Amino acid sequence: MASAERGPSLSSPTPHHHFAADLRTGPLHLQAAFDLSAPWTVLFGPSGSGKSTVLRALSGLFQKASVDFARMSPSGWIAIQGKHHTTPPQKRNLAYAPQGSSLFPHLTVLRNISFATDITRKPSPRTIHEILTLFDLDSLAPRMPRDLSGGERQRVNLARAFAVPEPTLFLLDEPFSGVDRAMRDTLLPRMQQHIAQLGVPVLSVTHDVEEALLLNADVIRIEQGSVKDQGPAARVLAEERAAMLTVLL
Amino acid sequence: MDFAALGLTLRLASLTTLCLLLLATPLAAWIASGHTLSRRIVQAIAALPLVLPPTVLGFYLLVGLGPATALGRALIILSGHPLAFTFWGLLIGSMIYSLPFALQPLIVAFASVDRPTLEVAQVLGASPWTIFRRITLPLSRMSFLTAAVLTFAHTVGEFGVVLMVGGDIPGVTRTLSISIFDQVQELQYSAANRTSAALVALAFIALLFVYGLGRKRPQLV
Numbered sequence: 065m066a067s068a069e070r071g072p073s074l075s076s077p078t079p080h081h082h083f084a085a086d087l088r089t090g091p092l093h094l095q096a097a098f099d100l101s102a103p104w105t106v107l108f109g110p111s112g113s114g115k116s117t118v119l120r121a122l123s124g125l126f127q128k129a130s131v132d133f134a135r136m137s138p139s140g141w142i143a144i145q146g147k148h149h150t151t152p153p154q155k156r157n158l159a160y161a162p163q164g165s166s167l168f169p170h171l172t173v174l175r176n177i178s179f180a181t182d183i184t185r186k187p188s189p190r191t192i193h194e195i196l197t198l199f200d201l202d203s204l205a206p207r208m209p210r211d212l213s214g215g216e217r218q219r220v221n222l223a224r225a226f227a228v229p230e231p232t233l234f235l236l237d238e239p240f241s242g243v244d245r246a247m248r249d250t251l252l253p254r255m256q257q258h259i260a261q262l263g264v265p266v267l268s269v270t271h272d273v274e275e276a277l278l279l280n281a282d283v284i285r286i287e288q289g290s291v292k293d294q295g296p297a298a299r300v301l302a303e304e305r306a307a308m309l310t311v312l313l
Numbered sequence: 314m315d316f317a318a319l320g321l322t323l324r325l326a327s328l329t330t331l332c333l334l335l336l337a338t339p340l341a342a343w344i345a346s347g348h349t350l351s352r353r354i355v356q357a358i359a360a361l362p363l364v365l366p367p368t369v370l371g372f373y374l375l376v377g378l379g380p381a382t383a384l385g386r387a388l389i390i391l392s393g394h395p396l397a398f399t400f401w402g403l404l405i406g407s408m409i410y411s412l413p414f415a416l417q418p419l420i421v422a423f424a425s426v427d428r429p430t431l432e433v434a435q436v437l438g439a440s441p442w443t444i445f446r447r448i449t450l451p452l453s454r455m456s457f458l459t460a461a462v463l464t465f466a467h468t469v470g471e472f473g474v475v476l477m478v479g480g481d482i483p484g485v486t487r488t489l490s491i492s493i494f495d496q497v498q499e500l501q502y503s504a505a506n507r508t509s510a511a512l513v514a515l516a517f518i519a520l521l522f523v524y525g526l527g528r529k530r531p532q533l534v
Contacts, residue, residue, distance in 0.1 A: 123436045153435045160436040166429040170451045180437040183447065228437060235436075 080136045080265055081233060085121045087129035092117060094289040097132075100233075102282035103259070104266045106275075108301065109286040115269040116163055118286070119235045122267070123160055124153035135232060159231035159264070163238050165221035167209040174205040177223045186229035198254055199223040200247075214242035219251070226258065234259065236268040240275060252278060273304040314507050317484045318492035325400070325488060326468040329407040330461050333415040336408070337460065341419035342445060356420070363413045371477025374406045378478070398480045403488075406478040407468045414463040422456030423449055455526050466519035470512065 079099035086095050094114045107115040121131050124145060133145040144151045167176050175182070178192045196202050199219045209217060222239055239255075240248045256279075259266055270276055276283055276297050283300040285293040293300050340359070344352050362370055378396045379385045388396050396402035426449050434444045450457075472490040479486030481495065489508055496505035 120432075123432075125432055125436070153432075154438050154440055156436070157438075158436055160433060162429060162433050162436075164429065166427065166433045168430060168434070168448060169427075170448075179434070179439075183443050184438045224437070 078136075081267075082132065082134045082136075082141070083118070083122060084132040085118070085126075085130065087117075087121065087126055087131065089117055089126070092289050094118065094121070096286060096289060096291045098284055098291050098294055100265060100267060100282075102265070104256070104268070104279055104281040106279055106281045106283045106297070107267065107269045107286055108271065108273075108276050108283050110271060113286050114289040115271075115286055116237050117289075119160070119162075119237050119267070119269060122233070122235060123158055124151065124156055127152075157228070157230055157232045159225040159228040159234045161221045161225035161234075161236045161239060163241065163269070165217045167212075167217055167220055167224075169209050171209075172205065173201060173207050173209070173212070173220050176209065176220055177201075177227050179224060180228040184229055192227055195223050195227045198226065198258060199251065215244060215247065218242045219247075222251075222255070226255075231262075231264050234264060234266040234268070236266060238270060239268055240270075240272070248275070273301055273308055276301055277305060314504070314511070315487070315489070315492040315496075318487050318489050318508075319511075321400075321484065321486075322469055322488040322490075325403060325407055326465045328404055329411055329468045330415075330464045332404070333408050333411060333464050334457065334461060337412065337415040337419055341416050341423055342449070344416075345420050345423035356416075359416050360413045362410050367410065367471065367473025368477055370410060371406065371474040374402075374409065374474065374478050378402050378405065397478060398482060398486060400479075400485055403475060403479040403486050406474045407471060410471055410474045411464045411467045414467045415460045418456040418460040418463070419453065422453035426452050458526055459523050462519050462523050466516055469515060 079101040081100040082098075083100070084097035088094075092112065092114050094117050096114065096118065107118055109115050120126065121129065122133055127150055131145045132143075132147075134141045134143050136142075143149050144156060168179065171179070174192065174196070177195055181187065181192065193202075196205055199222060201216075201219055201223055204212065204216060204220070209220070212220065218239075218241060222236065225234065225236065240251075243251070266281075268279070268281075279297065281297055283293075283295065283297045284291055285300055298305070340355070344356050346352075375397050376382065377385055378388060380389060380395065385395070392401065396405065431444055431448060434448050435441075439447065469488075470490060471488075472494070475486065475488050475491060476494075479488075479491075481487050481491050487495070489512060493505050493508050493512075496502075496508065
């Protein structure tokens with residue numbers, strides 16, 4: 065199935081997504097394979113290790129690269145991208161929040177968030193106003209992206225992904241980049257609750273140890289385009305956690 | 314003032330602008346969407362009217378629209394008569410002559426739309442056509458106005474191509490610039506002056522409009 069080598073063993077026996085890629089982009093050679101089985105999985109690693117590239121590959125933005133991506137359904141594995149078949153990005157039903165927000169500059173906050181529901185004409189899992197409230201964006205709804213701070217833009221970016229109707233997977237690239245710690249601590253439980261209600265898994269990217277530990281997620285450690293480890297955050301990030309505690313104490 | 318020529322010029326410039334925007338939009342979208350050799354060749358061909366003498370362009374159009382070429386014969390069958398020295402022949406000539414002025418601003422506008430923004434729209438469910446309609450077009454609206462104003466003004470001012478393809482038939486192909494030429498030939502300098510002054514004013518207003526748009530252009534995030 066995968067052209068690249070399989071990743072380390074799984075923390076849970078029932079994977080819901082499988083990914084394997086062997087692709088080059090710029091100086092990076094991404095040669096990684098893993099299964100997603102936890103409700104929330106974090107890709108952890110230093111800058112330039114290939115974390116965002118994994119998300120872009122999952123999104124279908126490397127149509128011609130060697131990528132195997134499949135989703136488990138009640139009837140078995142469904143291929144999304146592989147040797148003989150590739151689903152275009154717009155038909156993958158992914159709730160994607162890219163790094164650097166990339167908001168639509170000509171649309172208000174409200175229209176940015178309702179973009180996916182507007183174009184697909186499918187109802188959002190929650191009304192757009194509930195999503196605005198979820199991310200404390202009610203008062204910013206009529207504003208244009210150019211009038212927002214970096215943290216506000218990032219919240220709109222997340223809200224836009226959360227408003228995607230009927231998603232099969234959340235892909236959040238550095239979801240709290242630019243968001244202050246207090247706001248992150250407010251948003252995180254709300255996001256987790258929302259995602260638990262939907263029953264849709266999440267793959268997020270971070271290089272922040274504290275964030276990965278807070279999420280209590282399954283962690284995939286990625287370095288120089290390869291998977292180095294996968295397992296519960298407390299085990300995979302034990303070394304970083306100990307170093308962090310030493311600094312704090 | 315030759316009002317028949319003025320009416321004809323405005324009709325020609327409006328139709329040329331409309332037809333060219335319809336033609337240049339998909340062409341610019343295709344050229345801006347990649348870096349292949351075929352795109353660069355088409356872009357270079359489309360820019361030829363910028364550097365060719367208008368008489369050269371007019372000469373090839375005259376031959377091309379006539380019965381000597383397959384295209385000319387097809388057009389004769391479609392329209393029932395040769396297109397040279399008719400308004401429709403003039404329209405085709407104007408479209409080719411002003412093509413770079415419509416195409417160039419649109420290529421620049423389409424190519425400058427932030428790629429990650431287009432990518433996120435696609436992953437959020439937008440088809441290429443939806444992305445073009447909802448993201449690329451609204452972000453390029455100022456360039457559409459620039460392209461329209463430049464094409465209109467350039468068509469109003471054309472001379473060589475009009476004379477070669479259309480000749481000088483009053484009410485059919487005699488535009489303002491040809492009218493000025495005729496007035497000077499007939500030593501009617503004050504009439505030529507009035508028409509010329511009107512064209513100078515029109516060109517100035519068009520340029521002022523374009524530069525005014527540049528100042529008002531919204532900051533892109």
